[in-house]
Amino acid sequence: MTAVRHHHSSVRRARRRLANTLMWVLATLSALAALVPLGFVLYYIAAQGLPALNLDFFTHVPRPVGEPGGGMANAIVGTIILIALASLVGLPIGLLGGIYLAEFGANRFAGIIRFAADVLSGVPSIVIGIFVYALVVVPMHRFSALAGGVALGIMMIPTVMRTSEELIRLVPASLREAALSLGATHPRTVFKVVLLAARAGVVTGVLLAIARIAGETAPLLFTAFGSNLWSARLDQPIASLPVQIFTYAIAPYDNWHAQAWAGALVLVAMILILSAAARYATRGRLRTVL
Amino acid sequence: MTAASTSRGSLRRRGIFGPNLADRAFRLGTFLFASAVLALICLLAYQLVHASRPALRQFGWSFISKSAWDPVHGSFGVLFAIYGTALTSLLALALAVPIGLGAAIFLAELAPRRLRELLSFLIELLAAVPSIVYGLWGVFVLVPVLRPVEVWLGAHLGFLPFFQGAPYGIGVLAASLILSIMVLPYITAVSREVIQAVPVTQREAAYSLGATRWETIRGPVLRAARSGIIGAIILALGRAVGETMAVTMVIGNRAEIPTSFFSPAYTLASLVANEFAEATGELHIAALIGAALVLLVLTIFINAIARLLIWRVTGGHRRVR
Amino acid sequence: MTRLTRWLGGLAVVLVLVIAGCVRQPASGRRQAPAQRVTLNGAGASFPYPLYSKWIAEYAKVAPDVSVNYQSIGSGGGIQQLKAGTVDFGASDAPLSDEEIKAMPGPVLHLPAAAGAVAVVYSLPQPAAVGRRQAPALRLSGAVVAAIFLGEIARWNDKRIADLNPGLALPDSAIAVAHRSDGSGTTYIFTHYLAAVSKPWSDRVGADKSVNWPVGIGAKGNEGVSGIVKQTPGAIGYVELAYAVQSALSAAHMENPAGEFVAPTTAGVTAAASGAATAMQKDVRVSILNSPGAGAYPIAGFSYILVYREQKEAARAKALTGFLNWAIHEGQVFAERLDYAPLPAAVVAINEQALKTITVQGRG
Numbered sequence: 001m002t003a004v005r006h007h008h009s010s011v012r013r014a015r016r017r018l019a020n021t022l023m024w025v026l027a028t029l030s031a032l033a034a035l036v037p038l039g040f041v042l043y044y045i046a047a048q049g050l051p052a053l054n055l056d057f058f059t060h061v062p063r064p065v066g067e068p069g070g071g072m073a074n075a076i077v078g079t080i081i082l083i084a085l086a087s088l089v090g091l092p093i094g095l096l097g098g099i100y101l102a103e104f105g106a107n108r109f110a111g112i113i114r115f116a117a118d119v120l121s122g123v124p125s126i127v128i129g130i131f132v133y134a135l136v137v138v139p140m141h142r143f144s145a146l147a148g149g150v151a152l153g154i155m156m157i158p159t160v161m162r163t164s165e166e167l168i169r170l171v172p173a174s175l176r177e178a179a180l181s182l183g184a185t186h187p188r189t190v191f192k193v194v195l196l197a198a199r200a201g202v203v204t205g206v207l208l209a210i211a212r213i214a215g216e217t218a219p220l221l222f223t224a225f226g227s228n229l230w231s232a233r234l235d236q237p238i239a240s241l242p243v244q245i246f247t248y249a250i251a252p253y254d255n256w257h258a259q260a261w262a263g264a265l266v267l268v269a270m271i272l273i274l275s276a277a278a279r280y281a282t283r284g285r286l287r288t289v290l
Numbered sequence: 291m292t293a294a295s296t297s298r299g300s301l302r303r304r305g306i307f308g309p310n311l312a313d314r315a316f317r318l319g320t321f322l323f324a325s326a327v328l329a330l331i332c333l334l335a336y337q338l339v340h341a342s343r344p345a346l347r348q349f350g351w352s353f354i355s356k357s358a359w360d361p362v363h364g365s366f367g368v369l370f371a372i373y374g375t376a377l378t379s380l381l382a383l384a385l386a387v388p389i390g391l392g393a394a395i396f397l398a399e400l401a402p403r404r405l406r407e408l409l410s411f412l413i414e415l416l417a418a419v420p421s422i423v424y425g426l427w428g429v430f431v432l433v434p435v436l437r438p439v440e441v442w443l444g445a446h447l448g449f450l451p452f453f454q455g456a457p458y459g460i461g462v463l464a465a466s467l468i469l470s471i472m473v474l475p476y477i478t479a480v481s482r483e484v485i486q487a488v489p490v491t492q493r494e495a496a497y498s499l500g501a502t503r504w505e506t507i508r509g510p511v512l513r514a515a516r517s518g519i520i521g522a523i524i525l526a527l528g529r530a531v532g533e534t535m536a537v538t539m540v541i542g543n544r545a546e547i548p549t550s551f552f553s554p555a556y557t558l559a560s561l562v563a564n565e566f567a568e569a570t571g572e573l574h575i576a577a578l579i580g581a582a583l584v585l586l587v588l589t590i591f592i593n594a595i596a597r598l599l600i601w602r603v604t605g606g607h608r609r610v611r
Numbered sequence: 612m613t614r615l616t617r618w619l620g621g622l623a624v625v626l627v628l629v630i631a632g633c634v635r636q637p638a639s640g641r642r643q644a645p646a647q648r649v650t651l652n653g654a655g656a657s658f659p660y661p662l663y664s665k666w667i668a669e670y671a672k673v674a675p676d677v678s679v680n681y682q683s684i685g686s687g688g689g690i691q692q693l694k695a696g697t698v699d700f701g702a703s704d705a706p707l708s709d710e711e712i713k714a715m716p717g718p719v720l721h722l723p724a725a726a727g728a729v730a731v732v733y734s735l736p737q738p739a740a741v742g743r744r745q746a747p748a749l750r751l752s753g754a755v756v757a758a759i760f761l762g763e764i765a766r767w768n769d770k771r772i773a774d775l776n777p778g779l780a781l782p783d784s785a786i787a788v789a790h791r792s793d794g795s796g797t798t799y800i801f802t803h804y805l806a807a808v809s810k811p812w813s814d815r816v817g818a819d820k821s822v823n824w825p826v827g828i829g830a831k832g833n834e835g836v837s838g839i840v841k842q843t844p845g846a847i848g849y850v851e852l853a854y855a856v857q858s859a860l861s862a863a864h865m866e867n868p869a870g871e872f873v874a875p876t877t878a879g880v881t882a883a884a885s886g887a888a889t890a891m892q893k894d895v896r897v898s899i900l901n902s903p904g905a906g907a908y909p910i911a912g913f914s915y916i917l918v919y920r921e922q923k924e925a926a927r928a929k930a931l932t933g934f935l936n937w938a939i940h941e942g943q944v945f946a947e948r949l950d951y952a953p954l955p956a957a958v959v960a961i962n963e964q965a966l967k968t969i970t971v972q973g974r975g
Contacts, residue, residue, distance in 0.1 A: 016502050016504075016505065017502065019502070019504050019505075020502040020503050020504040020505075022504075023395075023503070023504040023507070024400065024503075026392055027392045027393070027395045027396035027399075027400055028396055028400070029392070030388065030389045030390075030391070030392025030393045030395075030396060031392065031393040031396040031397065031401075031409065033389050033392075033393070034389055034390065034393040034413055034474055034478060035409070035412060035413065037416070037471045037474075038412060038413065038415065038416050040427075040431065041416070041419055041423075041424070041427050041471075042415070042419075044427055044430075044431055045419070045423060045427075062664070063668060064661065064664045064665035064667075064668045065661050065664070065665070065949065066665075066948070066949075067668070092323055093323050093324075093326045093327065096319065096320045096323035096324070097320065097323045097324035097326070097327060099320050100317075100320035100321055100323065100324040101324060103320070104317060104320070104321070110324070112328060113324050113325060113327055113328050115590075115593060115594075115597070116327050116328045116330075116331040117327050118524050118525075118528060118589075118593045119331055119528075119586065119589050119590050119593055120327060120330065120331055120334075120528075121524070121525055121528030121529065121532070122527070122528035122529075122531045122532045122585070122586075122589035122592075122593075123334065123532055123582075123585075123586065123589070124532040124533070124534050124558075124559035124562060124563065124582065124585065125532065125534060126534055126559070126562055126563045126566060127334075127338075127532075127562065127582045127585075127586075128334075130566070130579075130582075131333075131334050131337060134337060135333075137695075137697060138695060138697075141695075141696055141697060142652075142697050143652070143697055154330060157327060157330075158327075158525065158528065159476075159525060161324075161327065162480075162521045162524070162525055163480055163483070163521075165521075166480070166483075166484055166517065166518040166521050167483060167484065167487060167518070169517075170484060170487040170488070170514070170515075170518065171487075172489050185310060185312040185313055185316075186310075186312070186313040186316055186317075187312050187313065187315075187316035188312075190316070198487070200483070201483040201484070201486075201487060204414070204479050204480070204483050205480070205483075207414065208414065208417050208475065208476060208479055208480075211414065211415075211417040211418035211475075212417055212529075214418065214420070215418065215419060215420025215421055215422075215423070216420070216421065217420070217421070217422055217535060218534055218535060218563055221567070221682075221684045221688070222684070222688075225652070225654070225680075225682055225684075226680075226682040227680045227682070228664065228667070228680060228681075229650070229678050229680055236650075237652065237680060237682070241420075242420050242422065243682075245420060245422060245423070246422050247657075247660065247682070247683060249422060249426060249834070250657060250683075250832045250833070250834050251657075251660065251661060251834075252661075252833065252834065252837075252851070252853040252854040252856070252857035252858065252950075253661070253853075253857055254857065260426075261423075264419070264420060264423045267418070267420060268415065268418050268419055271415070271418035272415060272418065275411060275414065275415075275418075276411070279407075279411070358823070359823060360822070360823035361794075361819050361820075361821050361822065361823075362816065362817030362818065362819045362822050362823065363817060363823075365823075425831075429835070429838055430838070433842070434842060458787075458828060458843070460828055460830075460839070538792065538793075538831050539830075539831050539835060542792075542828045542829060543792030543828070543829030543830070543831070544828065544829060545823065554828050554829070560792075563793075564792050564793035564794065564821075564831065565793060565794045565821050566685075566687075566688075567684050567685025567687055567688040567793070567794065568685040568686055568687035568688070568793065568794025568795055568796075568820045568821065569687045569794055569820075569821075570686075570687045570690055570691075570705075570711060570820070
């Protein structure tokens with residue numbers, strides 16, 4: 001009798017071990033599958049863009065075709081400004097909204113807000129551009145960096161909100177209770193303890209959002225417009241890397257194409273540096289015991 | 291130390307976050323920011339309806355039940371685009387979710403710490419590539435590679451209706467592949483974060499009961515991370531449905547309902563992106579805005595269904611996320 | 612203070628500095644004495660973008676206190692922005708229709724600024740040379756091209772194509788048609804041409820910036836179409852001349868009303884433009900498709916700059932007319948090198964007259 005029981009349990013154990021190994025294999029394969037397209041894409045961008053990268057690229061504004069020495073300096077500065085403006089709009093709404101949903105989100109109204117954020121994430125970037133055009137550009141009677149920042153900021157909101165909410169919610173109750181038991185108010189608990197604990201995940205969400213908007217062209221065409229001059233004013237059109245890349249990519253000239261790829265390379269590199277810096281600044285994952 | 295002076299009655303009413311000014315201001319402040327999202331969506335919906343009224347009034351329901359796009363003769367019906375959007379997004383998710391989740395599990399559970407940081411960083415870099423660059427890469431690299439693959443698929447699996455038709459390379463398959471690459475970082479990064487955030491205690495409890503690695507992950511870890519993962523998938527779906535630039539370069543832009551994975555097709559988002567900049571007729575512009583409105587409604591619809599499914603799956607009485 | 616708070620504080624400080632620094636006007640322009648620095652904004656078609664950007668750079672050497680910013684957001688976008696008053700001039704490959712003119716808040720001048728050709732490009736395997744080093748180019752007529760794009764002619768060795776090309780060995784393979792998926796001035800010119808030479812096309816499809824194409828794949832932009840034609844054997848498509856030249860695509864010689872088969876070149880376009888100059892006296896929007904005259908390329912079109920006749924500010928109006936006057940005169944020398952046709956003298960004269968009618972608050 002015991003022999004049969006032993007046999008059954010050892011068969012079951014072997015099957016479980018097999019399932020475990022299978023998971024290892026599949027997970028590793030998936031990770032590789034996720035990295036392969038990245039490798040292809042980055043390699044292609046680098047191969048096409050590196051030849052056109054030189055000092056002029058970072059210090060000069062665009063020149064007409066056939067003239068050497070043009071660059072995308074104004075577009076680089078413009079993208080930085082637009083990201084900063086977008087963060088001013090998107091981070092408060094996304095982060096504080098996510099905090100609201102995580103801390104007070106058990107009622108129906110919060111459910112509606114969550115739903116609205118999900119729907120917003122599906123709105124095409126060009127529609128947001130048209131929306132902000134009607135909202136900001138038309139009353140101002142001009143294109144502006146401000147309008148571009150607003151459009152990009154709106155696009156950031158769903159990612160930041162969703163990610164913040166999920167990660168704040170995952171912070172163990174023991175941490176909050178410890179803070180409250182020391183007499184902290186709710187806001188202090190959230191900002192000083194909970195958010196700090198969830199910061200790695202929140203930063204991931206913010207970086208994903210910034211990475212996405214940094215590369216969006218369509219919303220900027222009708223808001224920030226674009227410029228081939230040095231411009232850093234907020235109430236005037238402003239250049240940006242995606243728009244400049246787009247303009248060069250659709251042109252017939254090969255050296256403009258090369259510059260477009262160089263612009264793409266610079267954009268990816270900028271996000272890379274930003275990500276690395278942000279991760280370094282917020283490193284340290286909370287190891288919870290309870 | 292705060293002076294949380296409350297009577298027992300009000301404590302019972304408002305819970306432990308009593309009528310303290312800081313707490314109330316906090317609640318009100320975050321509430322205002324959160325409702326900004328709702329205000330934005332409502333404003334957007336109102337604008338879309340208002341601007342598309344000429345087209346909606348003229349076509350009525352046939353706008354979504356007919357499949358036609360003729361700016362010259364003024365005949366518009368977006369059924370083909372609805373089909374294209376749904377098909378490419380679902381196919382993209384079908385590819386990206388298993389791979390993304392698998393990669394997330396690998397990164398969160400199996401990879402040594404240094405490797406995990408580096409690889410997570412790299413996978414998130416996929417999100418930094420501008421969408422137009424994906425489009426260009428698709429046209430110059432993916433499509434030429436896909437053409438012989440489609441020929442092979444047609445030769446070996448051609449009895450299935452999905453794999454019939456001329457293998458241009460450009461079409462539903464190319465668009466879905468590009469979309470799945472584009473949404474992969476969202477699924478992987480967010481799932482990885484939530485899996486890592488599951489407390490160690492949960493895992494230790496499972497191990498102490500003799501569970502294997504896989505059983506631990508499949509059980510307590512994924513269950514705790516489930517709502518986060520679903521959030522990641524919804525974000526990915528949103529991105530897939532709304533993507534314009536990359537899709538429009540590889541999907542073939544044909545205003546017909548696609549009959550196989552090789553057919554060219556059209557999505558609502560790329561329809562708007564392609565024609566809005568050049569459209570000048572009032573009816574044409576209104577029809578394009580109408581397509582955007584249909585997309586908004588479609589997104590609401592898909593999200594509602596997703597929520598319903600989740601509600602069912604997690605047991606009806608539990609809180610809807 | 613935690614590290615996080617310190618970082619946020621630092622970021623906030625940086626943001627404030629950036630914004631403060633940016634909002635201040637760069638002081639360099641103020642040094643010029645009487646003329647204040649004017650920045651003109653223009654938007655519209657992507658077709659003339661390379662030429663306009665060359666003009667802008669050259670004009671900045673001539674008039675350093677005027678900067679011009681032109682962005683290609685599409686002809687329709689240019690018209691919309693001109694209507695909304697967010698730009699000083701628009702650029703469109705298609706002239707405004709009568710209804711569109713009525714919908715504008717003020718009278719609008721059409722200034723043909725550049726002219727270009729739409730080339731019919733194709734990719735056929737080069738047939739073995741028969742006593743010649745290079746195979747002759749494909750000859751096509753308008754009716755045949757219309758039939759191809761309607762789907763009526765589906766194979767390269769169709770009799771109608773073979774009849775026009777007795778010296779070529781055409782393969783028995785399917786024609787892969789490529790067209791534009793996005794609205795564009797190129798499509799406008801091309802479909803107007805097809806509608807003019809083929810009644811079936813005019814009845815079934817019509818002509819506009821985007822149409823309901825009977826057959827073929829849609830690609831985004833000129834570069835999309837040239838990409839498809841380059842990569843797909845047996846493909847045919849239509850692109851702006853510059854793209855055909857820069858991508859080294861084979862372009863068909865099209866039959867013009869005089870019975871000649873003309874290659875798409877800037878000379879052919881200038882010939883087409885000169886042929887239409889008299890008709891333009893009455894309405895500058897006349898089409899130069901199928902222009903009569905020797906050596907005229909039949910699929911040619913202008914790209915127009917649109918400005919309001921009544922300007923609001925004197926300084927801006929002066930800068931605008933200065934720039935445009937320079938563009939139609941001195942600017943024309945840059946056209947040829949960039950594959951645009953320089954304007955014939957008659958058209959320049961028409962433009963000069965139009966520019967003289969610009970008024971500021973009622974005065975000239």
